Amino acid sequence: MRQYFTIFVLGLILAFSSCRTDFDTVASSGNLKFSKDTVYLDTVFKNIGSSTYQLKIYNQSKNDISIPIVQFKKGLDSKYRMTVDGMTGNNGKIFKDVTLLAKDSLYIFIETTADITDANPDDFLYTDEIQFDSGANLQEVALVTLIQDAVFLYPNQNPDGTKEKIKIDGKDVDGFYLNENDSANGNELLFTNEKPYVIYGYAGVPEFKTVTFEAGARVHFHANSGLYVGDNASLQINGTASTTDQLENEVIFEGDRLESLYSDIPGQWKSVIFSNGSANHAINHLTLKNAVIGLDLQSPYNTFEIKNTQIYNCAEYGILARDTHVIASNIVINYAGLASLSCIYGGNYNFTHCTFNNNWSSSSQVAVNLSNSLAGATPETNPLTNAIFNNCIIYGSATNEFNLDKNPNAPFVYQLNNCLLKFSSSTKDPNYQFKTDTEHYTNIILNENPKFYNVSQNKFNIDKTSAAFAKGDPVFMIPTDILGITRTSPPDLGAYQSQDFPK
Incomplete structure (x- = not known):
């Protein structure tokens, strides 16, 4: 035992002495x-x-x-x-x-x-x-x-400690209604370019009121926040063309994290939701990014006019339209977890000179989805009275970027004129006979590369080497592109007039 004890003591001494240099x-x-x-x-x-x-x-x-x-x-x-x-x-x-x-x-x-x-x-x-x-x-x-500095808009706290709520699609969510006579902020229904706005929860537009966004307005939404345009309420976005990469005249909707790390992360905030009973909307020169659903449109009684708008990096949809009427031109959408554009449960749609791309990193997303049904709705089918695409680009990283979900129990009317389309798989499905089905497809350019300037940076400009160059029909031509540049005839497909890229 004495021998073991001596060895133990010597071991302690050696261990202690070997560690002393650390101190x-x-x-x-x-x-x-x-x-x-x-x-x-x-x-x-x-x-x-x-x-x-x-x-x-x-x-x-x-x-x-x-x-x-x-x-x-x-x-x-x-x-x-x-x-x-x-x-x-x-x-x-x-x-x-x-x-x-x-x-x-x-x-x-x-x-x-x-x-x-x-x-x-x-x-x-x-x-x-x-x-x-x-x-x-x-x-x-x-x-x-x-x-x-910023204007902060948020729900009030109730006496019991809970937050103010508003109803969206029958559910209570943290939110508040914008007040045109707020004691601190003044008219909250007018978003100017003087200071950015930061919204917590859902900002609701009261019934029979209109929320207006002036050119250059910046709106930042906190996590799980958004904008809700309720029954008989309206939205007007009055952006104009910008001359620099700062998009100084665009109206910009994005998250409230300004760090560069967050510049392209999807799902940082919820959505701009339009109720079934909302009316009289016009959107011009809006840039929207990093939402769950960019624009959530539902109103069979109203026409949405959307022009010169960019929507990027949405976790689910760039635009989700349900049984509504949309007239759109010079729209660009990219990076959406499910679909860049999804028009479901019927409706009436006209898209001209739009670029629908989807480079989401999976194989299940599409650029454009059309459907005349909705599971759980009453009835489950609804007429798609028109879905027209003129001089558009429908492209992306998946094999097929165009999907038709056609239920035979309701009308399904659609037509693509002078469009560049990615649909690579060969199929005998009669819905996708792009060369022989002249009722639905005219002058389709199939699976040719549009050669966008930089997809990863959401720059969808093209030059003269693009397959979309001068392939549009002048009958459908919008005079200026998304940047305000005059189009030539025959026009290029998509939202951008071609130009030389910087070297």
């Missing part, structure tokens, strides 16, 4: 290396927390070092917060005696929540520095965040 540190000499000398936190709205940003610190010396202090220059008053290798320090602001082993690194994760009043009034930038050590050994990494 033998020298003071930092100011020679730390950083992954960045400035950390730019993307634009955030006032008082909304940012994403988390990363900074890596390197000790390239042969010694384990101790950094006496890591802190924000503004100390405990800083609007930034950080963790240092998982430690939270003093309120995420000040850390003392931070150990960094030889030839090793540590991570700092940084966030911010700031008000517009915290920012520099000249450029709306909020800045600070992370300081490492002090005196002669002081090293600093700059932090920069753009704070954007």
Whole structure:
């Protein structure tokens, strides 16, 4: 036993002595290396927390070092917060005696929540520095965040702590009705371009009222939020053509995360929903992105006029239309989990010079779906009185980008004139005889590449090498394209007039 005890004690001594070097540190000499000398936190709205940003610190010396202090220059008053290798320090602001082993690194994760009043009034930038050590050994990494002021619209809180609700399709959802005489915001039915708007929950348009969006208006929807146009209510989007890539005159609907990481993530907010009884809508120069369903249209008693509109990155549908009447031109839709355009339960539709593409990363999505039925509806079938596509492009990454769901118990009337269509599989189905079925198909260009400029960036411009170049019928020509450029005759197919791409 004495022999085993001696071996045990010797083992403890050896283990202890071998670990002691981990605790033998020298003071930092100011020679730390950083992954960045400035950390730019993307634009955030006032008082909304940012994403988390990363900074890596390197000790390239042969010694384990101790950094006496890591802190924000503004100390405990800083609007930034950080963790240092998982430690939270003093309120995420000040850390003392931070150990960094030889030839090793540590991570700092940084966030911010700031008000517009915290920012520099000249450029709306909020800045600070992370300081490492002090005196002669002081090293600093700059932090920069753009704070954007906004109008915030959200449901009120009831006395019992629950949120205000509105009814959509018979269900209570978190929401509120826009007030044209709001004590804080003034006329909430007029969205101007003076400040962006951030909406929490569903913003409802009251009965017999019209919500108007001026050119250049920016609307940001929080998660699970949207816009609801109720019975006898109307929507007018009055965007105009822009001259720069900033889309300065477009009306833009998107999520409320402004960081570049979120710029193309689908499903960040819900939808723009039009009730069955809504009326008198006009949409011009709208850019809508990253919703679940972009435009959810339902109203058999009304015509939706949609022009010069772009819809991208929707988790389910770009446009979902149910038993309604749509007249649309210069529409571009791409990236939708189910269909870029889905017209179901019948209706009456006319699309001219539109580009329906779907490059969603699966094999089950389509660019265009047409149906005259709806499971669970009463009755389950409804006449598709017209679905006309003139001078359009229907394309994408799947084998077949055009789907007809035809129920024989109701009329199903459709026609494609001078369209470029992707449908690669050979089939004897009489619905897809694009060359011989002259009742439904005229001058179809089948499975030829339109050569879009950059699909991944949602740029669907074409040039003279495109199979869509000068293949349109002048009878259906819309005089200007989605950018306001004059079309030539014969016109190109799709929403864009061809032009030379930048080199």
